Amino acid sequence: MRKLITVLFLPIFSYGVEILSPIKNSIHNEEFATISVKLTKEEIDNGISLEIKAGKQYFMFGMDPNRDVYCRSMKIKPGINVFEIIYTDQSGKQIRKSVEIFRYSILYKTSEEPPPRFEEKFFHTRKNEERCAKCHDMSSLPEDIVPESPQKSPCYTCHKVLTSRKRVHAPSENWVCNYCHLDVGLSYQRYETPFPISEKCFSCHEYREKVWMNKKYVHGPTSTGQCNICHNPHSSDYIFFLKKPIWNLCTSCHAEKASGTHVLAGFVFGKSHPTRGRPDPSRPGRELVCSSCHNPHASNYRYMFNNDYTGDRYLCQMCHKK
Known part of the structure; x- marks a missing residue:
């Protein structure tokens, strides 16, 4: 006697979760990147959630029958960043995919040089x-x-x-x-x-170009037209649209000055002159920083002193008038 075998056919879903952006192994300059994920109709109908992780950041989408693409902008740190997406269906099955990108900036040691697998895309x-x-x-x-x-x-x-x-x-x-x-x-x-970006910057800030480019000494980023090394052209939490607070920005390149003291040994306040943490006598209401003494763009004095002072003592008299 033959046994009657009932075969139950369950729907088989073809999971094609796709990361549209960011592009794999791409280099980014901004501190934000947008992840965009595309799902198939089957995934939407059979799905519960889509999770996105980027470092310590986490975001979850519930399934929406009216959309097949899910996007989220997230902060990225200097250096290598990994975006991970986790799609979960109604049976509890999970699909995990990830994409790796690199945030480039010479202002951070971890992001000065991208590994060979990363490139501008x-x-x-x-x-x-x-x-x-x-x-x-x-x-x-x-x-x-x-x-x-x-x-x-x-x-x-x-x-x-x-x-x-x-x-x-x-x-x-x-x-x-x-x-x-x-x-x-x-x-x-x-x-x-355009590269360098100064072509665009000076089209509005033309007066600055005339002043700075006629000075005897021009700071590296200014002379090469790379204003966006120090300034963010979109927005910033800091004065002058800088990418870091002034002291932190300057010492990103001039690390030898990062002790908080400077070259005038035996002058005042202990072993040498401070570079931060004290009020700036020449600019009431502001803190002493590198730009209190040095012009970050150009000067006629070899140490990039402000006001084109031609001798150290004249600079000192900005604050020490007696």
Whole structure:
């Protein structure tokens, strides 16, 4: 007698969880990166959650039947960063995927030199934009157009996090991204910024160019036109849109001065002159920092002294008038 065997056919899902951005092994200069994850219809219908991890940061999405792409902007640290996504379905099965990127900055030891596997990869290619066009306006504004409001800019939805810091640079605040990021019409890179960036900076700050470039001594970042080594062109939590507080910024390169004291041995306050932690007599209400004595852009004196002083004692008399 033959046994009747009942075979139960369970639905088989093809899991194709896909990380659209950031691009694997890409180099980033900003402190934010956006992770974008695309799910199939089966994954959406059978899913419970999508988790995103980046270092200590964590975010969870519940499944939405009306969307197949999930995006989140997160902070990234200097050096190597790993974005991990965890998709969980109704049976408890999990799919894990990750992407590794590198945040480059010469201001941090951990990010001065990217390992060979990392390289600059531009997201705004025609191919990538076609995948985003379902939800986002991928058009570009003409160079001379100012949006009526930030929300009217096609850049706003994805890049609004760049204006989240305390001080916002005027082009970013007005969302005239098209002034610095030009649509060059290439299929592999749409929005190019000039290198060095000073070409754009001096188009607004032309007076500074005339003053600094005619000085006898010009500080390295200024002379090479790389204003964005020290300044963030979008926004910053610090004065002058700096990437770090002044003392921390200067000692990122001039590490030998990071003891907090300086070269005038036996002068005052112990072994040598302080460089921070005291009020600045020449600028009431502000703390003593490197720029109290040194011009960070250019000077006619070899130590980049302020006010083009040609002798040490004249600089000292800015504060020590007696």
